[in-house]
Amino acid sequence: MMEILLVEDDTAVVSLIRRGLAELDINISVALNGPSGLEMALANAYDLIILDVMLPGMDGLKVCRNIRKANDQVPILILSALDQPEDIVDGFENDADDYLTKPFNMEELKARVSRFSRKRNQAPEVLKSNLLVFADLTLDLDSKTAKRANNQIALTATEFRLLEYLIRNAKRVVSRMDILENVWSMEFNLSTNVVDVYVNYLRNKVDKGYEKKLLHTMVGMGYVLKDPDETAN
DSSP: OOOEEEOOOOOHHHHHHHHTTTTTEEEEEEESHHHHHHHHHHSOOSSSEEEEESSSOHHHHHHHHHHHOOSSSEEEEEESSOOOOHHHHHHTTTTTEEEEESSHHHHHHHHHHHHHHHHHHHHOOOOOSSSSTTTTTTEEETTTEEETEEEEEEEOHHHHHHHHHHHHHTTSSOOHHHHHHHHHHHHHHHHOHHHHHHHHHHHHHHHHOOOOOOOOTTTTEEEEOEEEEEEEO
């Protein structure tokens, strides 16, 4: 059974989610304010945390940050009425894994919860190495650190996932939708610029100050990590 913590102060929304997810094999624990949500998240093992932003006592983004200090593995889905692109980016900047805006479609919420459940049940990937290397860029999957030319790069959790995806797909053009589905495990309206924002964050950290640029925009198609010194055969 999947254990979910729902941190939401609107009891009508709590009841709606309980009814909507009743057919799934899950158990939902509820916290009605930020401090209680944080206390429960730190004291118990959950497979998913669904977290509102505008909470009494402590806002959801602060709750998210504090959970992440103790647990960088539990998936956190932000469920919020704040629906502007900058709000969504802010959610991911605070290390949420997913973001769904209110009012939400229950079928979409069920699909996202089911996706997290499938990931939970998948066998962990066996890596031949804990290092991903491309050109002079190195990503350590154990220590969650990145280096370029032996210089440390400070990355947020979301930036790390994005760079990992780009390295694993180096030399291949990936679309914005590819990135949304594989880095955030979600689908946004394509007009949302969250991908562009994060690619720019990453470009400033990976390429700024280096003569050789590795992260390239393919107009109308997406992005590609490639070494400009490599010529096509």
